[in-house]
Amino acid sequence: xxxxxxxxxxxxxxxxxxxxxxxxxxxxxxxxxxxxxxxxxxxxxxxxxxxxxxxxxxxxxxxxxxxxxxxxxxxxxxxxxxxxxxxxxxxxxxxxxxxxxxxxxxxxxxxxxxxxxxxxxxxxxxxxxxxxxxxxxxxxxxxxxxxxxxxxxxxxxxxxxxxxxxxxxxxxxxxxxxxxxxxxxxxxxxxxxxxxxxxxxxxxxxxxxxxxxxxxxxxxxxxxxxxxxxxxxxxxxxxxxxxxxxxxxxxxxxxxxxxxxxxxxxxxxxxxxxxxxxxxxxxxxxxxxxxxxxxxxxxxxxxxxxxxxxxxxxxxxxxxxxxxxxxxxxxxxxxxxxxxxxxxxxxxxxxxx
Amino acid sequence: xxxxxxxxxxxxxxxxxxxxxxxxxxxxxxxxxxxxxxxxxxxxxxxxxxxxxxxxxxxxxxxxxxxxxxxxxxxxxxxxxxxxxxxxxxxxxxxxxxxxxxxxxxxxxxxxxxxxxxxxxxxxxxxxxxxxxxxxxxxxxxxxxxxxxxxxxxxxxxxxxxxxxxxxxxxxxxxxxxxxxxxxxxxxxxxxxxxxxxxxxxxxxxxxxxxxxxxxxxxxxxxxxxxxxxxxxxxxxxxxxxxxxxxxxxxxxxxxxxxxxxxxxxxxxxxxxxxxxxxxxxxxxxxxxxxxxxxxxxxxxxxxxxxxxxxxxxxxxxxxxxxxxxxxxxxxxxxxxxxxxxxxxxxxxxxxx
DNA sequence: TATTTTTTGGCAATCGATTGCCAACTTAAA
DNA sequence: TTTAAGTTGGCAATCGATTGCCAAAAAATA
Numbered sequence: 001x002x003x004x005x006x007x008x009x010x011x012x013x014x015x016x017x018x019x020x021x022x023x024x025x026x027x028x029x030x031x032x033x034x035x036x037x038x039x040x041x042x043x044x045x046x047x048x049x050x051x052x053x054x055x056x057x058x059x060x061x062x063x064x065x066x067x068x069x070x071x072x073x074x075x076x077x078x079x080x081x082x083x084x085x086x087x088x089x090x091x092x093x094x095x096x097x098x099x100x101x102x103x104x105x106x107x108x109x110x111x112x113x114x115x116x117x118x119x120x121x122x123x124x125x126x127x128x129x130x131x132x133x134x135x136x137x138x139x140x141x142x143x144x145x146x147x148x149x150x151x152x153x154x155x156x157x158x159x160x161x162x163x164x165x166x167x168x169x170x171x172x173x174x175x176x177x178x179x180x181x182x183x184x185x186x187x188x189x190x191x192x193x194x195x196x197x198x199x200x201x202x203x204x205x206x207x208x209x210x211x212x213x214x215x216x217x218x219x220x221x222x223x224x225x226x227x228x229x230x231x232x233x234x235x236x237x238x239x240x241x242x243x244x245x246x247x248x249x250x251x252x253x254x255x256x257x258x259x260x261x262x263x264x265x266x267x268x269x270x271x272x273x274x275x276x277x278x279x280x281x282x283x284x285x286x287x288x289x290x291x292x293x294x295x296x297x298x299x300x301x302x303x304x305x306x307x308x309x310x311x312x313x314x315x316x317x318x319x320x321x322x323x324x325x326x327x328x329x330x331x332x333x334x335x336x337x338x339x340x341x342x343x344x345x346x347x348x349x350x351x352x353x
Numbered sequence: 354x355x356x357x358x359x360x361x362x363x364x365x366x367x368x369x370x371x372x373x374x375x376x377x378x379x380x381x382x383x384x385x386x387x388x389x390x391x392x393x394x395x396x397x398x399x400x401x402x403x404x405x406x407x408x409x410x411x412x413x414x415x416x417x418x419x420x421x422x423x424x425x426x427x428x429x430x431x432x433x434x435x436x437x438x439x440x441x442x443x444x445x446x447x448x449x450x451x452x453x454x455x456x457x458x459x460x461x462x463x464x465x466x467x468x469x470x471x472x473x474x475x476x477x478x479x480x481x482x483x484x485x486x487x488x489x490x491x492x493x494x495x496x497x498x499x500x501x502x503x504x505x506x507x508x509x510x511x512x513x514x515x516x517x518x519x520x521x522x523x524x525x526x527x528x529x530x531x532x533x534x535x536x537x538x539x540x541x542x543x544x545x546x547x548x549x550x551x552x553x554x555x556x557x558x559x560x561x562x563x564x565x566x567x568x569x570x571x572x573x574x575x576x577x578x579x580x581x582x583x584x585x586x587x588x589x590x591x592x593x594x595x596x597x598x599x600x601x602x603x604x605x606x607x608x609x610x611x612x613x614x615x616x617x618x619x620x621x622x623x624x625x626x627x628x629x630x631x632x633x634x635x636x637x638x639x640x641x642x643x644x645x646x647x648x649x650x651x652x653x654x655x656x657x658x659x660x661x662x663x664x665x666x667x668x669x670x671x672x673x674x675x676x677x678x679x680x681x682x683x684x685x686x687x688x689x690x691x692x693x694x695x696x697x698x699x700x701x702x703x704x705x706x
Numbered sequence: 707t708a709t710t711t712t713t714t715g716g717c718a719a720t721c722g723a724t725t726g727c728c729a730a731c732t733t734a735a736a
Numbered sequence: 737t738t739t740a741a742g743t744t745g746g747c748a749a750t751c752g753a754t755t756g757c758c759a760a761a762a763a764a765t766a
């Protein structure tokens with residue numbers, strides 16, 4: 001034993017964690033019995049069990065999770081990869097998941113991809129490395145392959161995709177019915193008498209944005225309105241980009257009378273700010289609809305019509321999906337896809353009737 | 354070997370993870386050399402090392418972190434306990450920490466106490482159980498002891514308290530200078546000509562709220578204004594409670610001409626809403642100052658003066674503190690306290706000059 | 707009382723990486 | 737050529753809980 005350690009042990013109380021061997025030695029029984037008693041096995045006499053439990057408590061025993069993990073090959077951990085932790089939608093998802101996993105004694109390891117594909121790959125690899133029981137992911141906006149997700153499956157780790165998913169990959173999925181929600185939102189605009197409805201699109205390599213566009217198109221068709229290319233703006237998915245796009249739209253000879261910011265409420269906010277600057281009244285001259293129900297949409301003036309995705313309960317759904325369908329089941333069961341219908345929240349920015 | 358396992362192995366490719374033993378066997382060398390090569394030890398010949406690395410890559414080797422953890426007694430993990438994950442301030446802290454820990458190959462395990470003391474104790478115990486390298490905590494609002502934090506230290510786990518800290522406990526701390534920031538805010542109000550400034554307080558068992566009150570008082574004293582009991586409202590720390598308190602304040606015979614919502618911007622929002630309802634103009638008749646710089650404060654009308662706590666970079670600071678001061682250092686070094694000075698953001702809700 | 711069944715509990719291998727110690731080998735110096 | 741110093745790499749113990757297998761003991765049955 002190195003000298004410095006000795007000194008340390010003399011200086012401070014040894015404080016070595018008690019192991020099942022310590023308990024076994026003290027009671028003069030085998031460590032295996034202690035282990036069984038602690039895991040409440042029926043193979044140990046109730047009286048002995050009680051004695052062991054009592055002693056363990058007295059000795060302030062705490063299981064060494066690392067040893068248990070190694071032996072069991074599982075660590076009761078779920079890895080989560082999201083674009084950004086500090087974004088209302090995702091932090092609510094995580095909060096919802098934590099609510100469930102906490103009660104099951106599972107841990108959450110959180111990673112953020114920052115919307116970068118390469119970083120997402122790194123995160124996933126790190127989680128594979130950790131032998132997590134399950135990886136829950138919403139993919140980054142940056143274009144990229146999905147070999148890393150295939151790797152997850154190859155390593156026999158359960159995989160749940162949510163929100164932004166890779167369609168081709170057969171995995172469990174928890175998604176929102178973006179198309180239907182968008183269609184409803186646009187239909188609502190039409191019912192309010194808006195005729196020239198512009199669309200702010202997100203990156204079309206993400207399925208969610210394709211679906212929202214599809215919803216927009218189908219609503220127009222359903223109501224017999226023309227689809228006008230000049231009213232659809234690509235890649236307007238930040239507040240700044242949206243503001244820019246809005247400026248262009250509103251300066252057109254024949255400007256739109258409503259804008260559906262399908263990418264996010266931040267985009268909708270950009271729209272509102274530009275409209276206000278330009279002296280265009282909302283909702284009278286311009287209707288605005290956002291997406292996601294960020295808290296601020298309620299307090300802008302006017303308040304912004306948006307779509308609530310039930311993020312917190314979606315997080316719970318994801319966790320429950322794991323525990324109910326995947327935790328113990330065979331790895332090769334048919335993956336389930338759960339679709340949650342978001343809710344249109346009509347606020348002032350679209351009510352002109 | 355049980356039969357069903359056999360069947361499984363026949364049905365699916367075995368897919369067993371490659372271990373260092375597999376590599377050793379293939380190259381006809383000892384596992385220890387493989388281990389050393391992989392950890393880039395200088396005790397292995399560069400040529401051999403290269404061969405091992407190449408073979409490892411070919412065999413798709415991935416380290417078994419659980420085994421490594423057990424052996425090393427460390428799992429390169431930091432546990433984080435916060436009242437709520439989905440609260441701008443905390444999710445920013447976590448995002449900031451993740452930014453640093455990601456590059457160091459550390460993992461974050463996230464727990465939320467939901468402001469409940471008992472749940473906080475549970476979370477801390479779970480993290481102790483996990484043998485995390487460090488616990489980072491901001492304590493719950495509910496009153497309770499701090500034996501659980503002492504336990505952390507007793508188990509030789511590093512501990513960093515941030516934001517809401519237990520003062521008596523000698524641990525590393527990363528805090529905001531709440532008193533100074535509050536004092537500045539109130540001084541600003543006074544300079545704007547406000548004379549009767551009310552205070553919305555948070556639970557006084559939390560140090561941060563005591564400090565903010567202290568700052569309020571010291572600013573009043575400094576400027577020779579009287580301290581009026583009737584202008585200080587206890588426990589007004591949600592939007593609803595604040596709205597209620599505001600209503601009472603504004604209905605007084607001699608109402609305040611400014612309200613410092615020291616608890617949060619949500620409280621400030623409650624104030625603003627009530628004022629608007631009552632037809633009281635902000636900032637002319639009533640000045641409002643919040644705390645935390647939630648995103649929405651920028652877009653209310655009028656925008657709300659508030660205090661930015663640099664949450665994201667505070668998260669980085671916390672992580673850096675761990676890596677620079679604690680990761681390898683002796684457990685019994687003098688704990689460091691880092692105080693970050695928040696910044697007053699003057700917006701329209703307090704500018705009447 | 708003899709035999710079978712059921713309980714109870716110990717032994718030892720296992721999970722996979724790590725590391726102290728020592729041996730073999732290489733290189734350098736005498 | 738001999739000795740000393742420095743490299744390289746293998747052996748085996750270790751981390752602590754888990755579990756299949758078997759034996760001893762107890763209980764139930766014949």
